[in-house]
Amino acid sequence: MNKQSPANVFKTAASASTSAAQRVVAALEAQVQLYRRLAKLAELQHVHVQQERIEGLLEVLTQRQQALDELGQLEHEVAPARRNWADYAAGLQADLRHRAEAAMAEIRQLLQVITSADRDDALVLQQRKLNLGRQITQTQAARNVNRTYATVLSAPRPASLDVKSE
Secondary structure (H helix, E strand, C coil): CCCCCHHHHHHHHHHHHHHHHHHHHHHHHHHHHHHHHHHHHHHHHHHHHHCCCHHHHHHHHHHHHHHHHHHHHHHHHHHHHHHCHHHHHHCCCHHHHHHHHHHHHHHHHHHHHHHHHHHHHHHHHHHHHHHHHHHHHHHHHHHHHHHHHHHHHHCCCCCCCCCCCC
């Protein structure tokens, strides 16, 4: 039977805890990289929205979805720590805590940049939608005027009376 001394049990538990903490911090740092990628994609998306490049926009949205899928996978590793972040961070070794807090701060900052860019793009797209709706309405109104005018022009005319004054 392999009995460990209390000191060895503590070292094993601390090592397992440190290993888990390192995985969480590594996952946070990987998330930072993905959020940086998302921020760059948001910039590219903005260019495509401004220049009305639909194909490019669809490609960027596909890439963003892939990054979000990767973030979701990493979140499984990070979620338990995020639930009680203050307590979790307080229990980390100083170097891990510093890395984790730096990653969390950068993630928050990048999320603000990304959501702000998305909000701006959504406003541009909504304005285009409204403008397109107005153009459609104007086109329909012009078409109706043309039909009415054509109907009036093509209506049979009464025979003209030739009245001569004598």
